[in-house]
Amino acid sequence: MKSNFVFIVSGGGRGITAQCVIQLAQVYPCNFILLGRSQIEKQPEWADNIAGEIELKKQAFAYFNSQGKKPTPREINQLVKNILATREIQKTLNSINQLGATVTYLSCDITNNIDLSEKLAPIIDEFGQITGIIHGAGVLADKLIENKTTEDFARVYSTKIEGLHNLLNNVNINQLKYLILFSSAAGFYGNIGQSDYAIANEILNKFAYQFKHRYPNCKIISFNWGPWDSGMVTSELKEIFAQRGIEVIPIDVGTKVFAHEIIKDNNEPVQILVGGGLINPLIELDSELKNYRIRRKLTLEANPFLQDHVIGNYAVLPKVFATVWLVNTAQQIYLGYQFFSIENHKLLKGIVFDENLADEYIVELQEINKIPNQEIKLSGKIWSKTKEEKIRYHYQCNCKFLKEIPARPIYENFDDCQDHKLINLKPYEDGTLFHGKSFQGIKRVLNISKKKITIQCILPEIESSTFGQFPPLVFNGLAFDSALQCMLIWVRYFYNAGSLPSFIKKAEYYIPLEKIYYASMDVNFSSNSKAISDLTLHDKKGNIYAIILGLEVTISKQLNNLFNHKI
Ligand SMILES: NC(=O)c1ccc[n+]([C@@H]2O[C@H](COP(=O)([O-])OP(=O)(O)OC[C@H]3O[C@@H](n4cnc5c(N)ncnc54)[C@H](OP(=O)(O)O)[C@@H]3O)[C@@H](O)[C@H]2O)c1
Structure with missing residues (x-):
């Protein structure tokens, strides 16, 4: 992305789109034209230093009463809404300016193409050719379908769809390098009371694929956002989502996802579903064994x-x-x-x-x-x-x-002495271990004796896609595999043979491993063909992450030849 790039951002003055643009400007301080219907109005004097919607409403009534006027609650609501909108837009503009980007705000309704063209043309002359569109404008009119009016549908639908159509009409599409759409998980999954909103958002998704096909060099992303802890998600809506076990997306997380996906080099994927995760509701267990x-x-x-x-x-x-x-x-x-x-x-x-x-x-x-x-x-x-x-x-x-995991016990026999003879031990290089890069979690072998081996490990830094069909949903398989490798080192050391785990009598898991962890293995039995030990994964203070009891490995010199190959 270059500093002379120019983005039009519908809905960019307020809400989550504004937050996302601030994050983007932090990484790429280029040029932004923010669009919204709200006007930037001079704040009435009585509102100076008054924060919060409730307090503003109180003060507004007091002010008008003192002037002998009797405004309706609707008028007060509108007035306070305008004050808050102006403040939020000003704050967005200041934040973007401070990051060294150029920004301006245009008050216009993107569903009105004449209004949009008239206002946008002089700004494009000033800023230069538009290289990106971020279409974040959206409104809600949540009601069950039988209660929706044609006007409700038109408002929700046209902001997203006509709005996009009009934005594209006012730029040279061939010069667009980015087309970023704010769609919703409601389009992907559907949602009660949001038939119009879901339709409009799913059209954005489908449009994104079609556009990608026609303009393969333009980076297009349709973000299917789950609910955020901001914007159109009011505290009431947040409560409803919580009851349904849906977590909201924290602002700092959502904005980082946004910027990360935009600045990423590759041109895929077109549609990204982003959610805050599910709060695990407790499944109801019936008596029948299934x-x-x-x-x-x-x-x-x-x-x-x-x-x-x-x-x-x-x-x-x-x-x-x-x-x-x-x-x-x-x-x-x-x-x-x-x-x-x-x-x-x-x-x-x-x-x-x-x-x-x-x-x-x-x-x-x-x-x-x-x-x-x-x-x-x-x-x-x-x-x-x-x-x-x-x-x-x-x-x-x-x-x-x-339902509840017991408190983690302490491993009392941690021996953290570094045996200096072992400092240069390189098990991944000397043929002791066959494991490639993603499995190489052992940092140091601290000590080794007939009865015990202690190793220090560092959680391998692995791209989540590397885990393929075995993601670390509950525990990190690669980190546990590294800990188990100490048995293979021990066997090599005392039997000069390869070994592979075959049986575990019992294992208990308390909490996820931290970045640096230790594995202490106490050997209970060994012969030329097998060894049995207890393996404890713990932190520096001996607090246990997991215990593996009765870990059996098969020992065989025949394995020696097999350990050195790569495909
Ligand atoms: N917040 C969420 O949890 C969430 C989840 C999924 C998807 N989304 C999507 O993300 C986008 C932003 O949502 P938000 O939560 O930030 O909503 P918001 O706080 O209500 O902000 C919506 C923005 O769109 C602008 N806008 C609405 N109609 C417009 C029009 N006709 N012309 C120009 N600007 C218009 C609004 O400005 P004015 O009022 O000044 O016009 C405002 O800046 C929406 O498209 C929404 O569907 C949000």
């Missing part, structure tokens, strides 16, 4: 992180990610309950991305026990069918979800 089967197609392309987990010549799904898969699936069913533990986690047949990869995999969740408001116990399995149509089980474990 079973769920959820199918998934696995591909290497959909899961870029697997390129960093290659054993032999093939990518292999790490055992931790089988747990991520089961837990993520269950978490989406049991809203309001939190994942706490797994038991008897067995690796039966690993998933290898070779010619035997199945067309689809099935996560099967069977409810074992449910106590409303307390806990849910499940048996989870992942299976597929062989080419001969036989069922092949890959992983299985029981898992528990709780």
Whole structure:
């Protein structure tokens, strides 16, 4: 984006569009022409230093009474609305000016093409060719469809659709580098009382695709905003959204998303749905024990992180990610309950991305026990069918979800001494570990003995898309995998052999890992073919994030040859 770029911004004087433009001006202080129907009016003297709508209304009545006048509540409302609008527009203009951008405000109704053309033409002469349109103007007239009037529909619809049409009519489309539309999640999902608004916003979405097709060099984004903590979302509306479990988008978050998407180099995607997240309502549990089967197609392309987990010549799904898969699936069913533990986690047949990869995999969740408001116990399995149509089980474990997670215990045996012999240990480089970049969370091996190993890890910084079909909804699979790697280092150190985890007796999860975390592994048993240990993930003070008890690995020298390959 260049400093001579000029943006027309409908609705840019007030509300969320104004906030977004301020954020954009912070990154790119170019030129902005803000449009809105409100006029910038001189504030009456009695309103000086009076803040807030209620106080302004009180003072307005008092002032008119003192003048012997009797204004109607409607007149007072309008007057106070104008004062607040002027203040907000002034504040927007000042903020943008202070960022070194050029800005002007034009009072006009974008649904009126004559008004718009007349007012815009001299400004375009002054500012130069328009290179971007941000269409943020919008109004609401929420009512059930049977109560809507033609005028309600026309107002809501025309601000978005005629408004866009008129804006495009007044610029040279071939010179547009940006067309940014403020659409709504209501267009995407629909919303009670907003049939007109949903129609208009969904037309904006569809228009965006059509425009992209015709003008591929223009960056077009239709933001499908969920409700913001600002603008047209009044405190009453916010309350209604909260009751429906929908969180509002904080202003600083929404504006950053806006600026980030605009300045991003690539020209995709056209439609972006942005929401503040769902406040997890508690799912109602009935007494009947249910079973769920959820199918998934696995591909290497959909899961870029697997390129960093290659054993032999093939990518292999790490055992931790089988747990991520089961837990993520269950978490989406049991809203309001939190994942706490797994038991008897067995690796039966690993998933290898070779010619035997199945067309689809099935996560099967069977409810074992449910106590409303307390806990849910499940048996989870992942299976597929062989080419001969036989069922092949890959992983299985029981898992528990709780309403309240118990307080995190403390690990008392943390040994944070750095053994100087180990300072130069480079397990990712010396063939001890085969893991590629996204799995390389181990920062240092602090100490190692026949009975114990302690490592320090740093949460890998990974683009969210890298996680593919295994996003860290509940816990970060890559961070846990790094912690488990200490077992492989220990086995290599004492047995000079490779090893792979095969069984977990029990694991408990308390809170998400922080950036720097430690893994302390206490070895309970070892032989040439297997080792069993307890692994605790904790912070510097020993506060536990998660405990893995009875972690078994299979030890084999044959694995040595397999660990050094890349696909
Ligand atoms: N806030 C949210 O949670 C949310 C969620 C989803 C989508 N959106 C979309 O985001 C946009 C901005 O919403 P907001 O919450 O900031 O609303 P807002 O506070 O009501 O602001 C709407 C803006 O549009 C302007 N406007 C309305 N009709 C106009 C017209 N005919 N000509 C010129 N300007 C006009 C208004 O200025 P005047 O009144 O001075 O004309 C105002 O600046 C809207 O398109 C809305 O649909 C908002």
